[in-house]
Every structure is written in C-alpha cells, then in structure tokens.
Amino acid sequence: xxxxxxxxxxxxxxxxxxxxxxxxxxxxxxxxxxxxxxxxxxxxxxxxxxxxxxxxxxxxxxxxxxxxxxxxxxxxxxxxxxxxxxxxxxxxxxxxxxxxxxxx
Numbered sequence: 001x002x003x004x005x006x007x008x009x010x011x012x013x014x015x016x017x018x019x020x021x022x023x024x025x026x027x028x029x030x031x032x033x034x035x036x037x038x039x040x041x042x043x044x045x046x047x048x049x050x051x052x053x054x055x056x057x058x059x060x061x062x063x064x065x066x067x068x069x070x071x072x073x074x075x076x077x078x079x080x081x082x083x084x085x086x087x088x089x090x091x092x093x094x095x096x097x098x099x100x101x102x103x104x
Contacts, residue, residue: 012094015068019091022067028060040080
C-alpha cells in the first residue's frame with residue numbers, strides 16, 4: 001500500500017471526478033448512448049425518444065456539458081450537443097494508464 005494518502009491529486013485527474021459523477025446517473029448514460037458517431041442532437045430530439053420531460057433532459061444535458069462529456073453549440077434558437085471525444089479519451093486514458101502501471 002502507498003502511504004501517501006494525503007498527496008495531491010495529479011493535475012491530469014482534475015476533471016475525472018466530474019466525468020464520473022456525470023456518468024454515474026443511468027439517465028445520463030442513456031443520453032450518451034443515443035449519439036451515433038459524429039451526430040449532433042438537440043434537447044427536443046433527445047426528449048422525443050426518452051421517458052423524461054424536456055426540462056429533465058435539459059438538466060441532464062447541462063450536467064454532461066459542465067463535466068465536458070458533451071460539447072455544445074447554439075445555432076439559432078436550438079443548442080446542439082455532441083460527445084466530446086477528445087476530452088473523454090484523454091480523461092479515461094489517464095485512468096487506464098494508472099491501472100496499467102499499478103499492475104506491475
């Protein structure tokens with residue numbers, strides 16, 4: 001066991017807590033799984049296929065966006081969301097790197 005529990009969390013791990021919290025909710029996982037590769041969806045499109053009210057979908061999208069799991073762009077009156085692949089790959093790669101190194 002490492003005896004340095006009080007050490008600082010590595011900077012590359014700073015966003016990880018928000019990502020895991022955002023993805024810890026089943027509805028947000030379902031929203032994430034709706035996206036086809038390269039697809040951009042708005043609140044209405046997601047609400048139309050979910051069992052959630054539009055306001056609830058908006059809340060979940062806000063959480064995913066604030067955690068940087070999703071990126072967004074406002075076009076006219078609609079906001080379109082897409083998976084922030086680069087950010088998620090970097091964040092999850094840090095976890096995988098730690099796991100690979102800790103096995104040794």
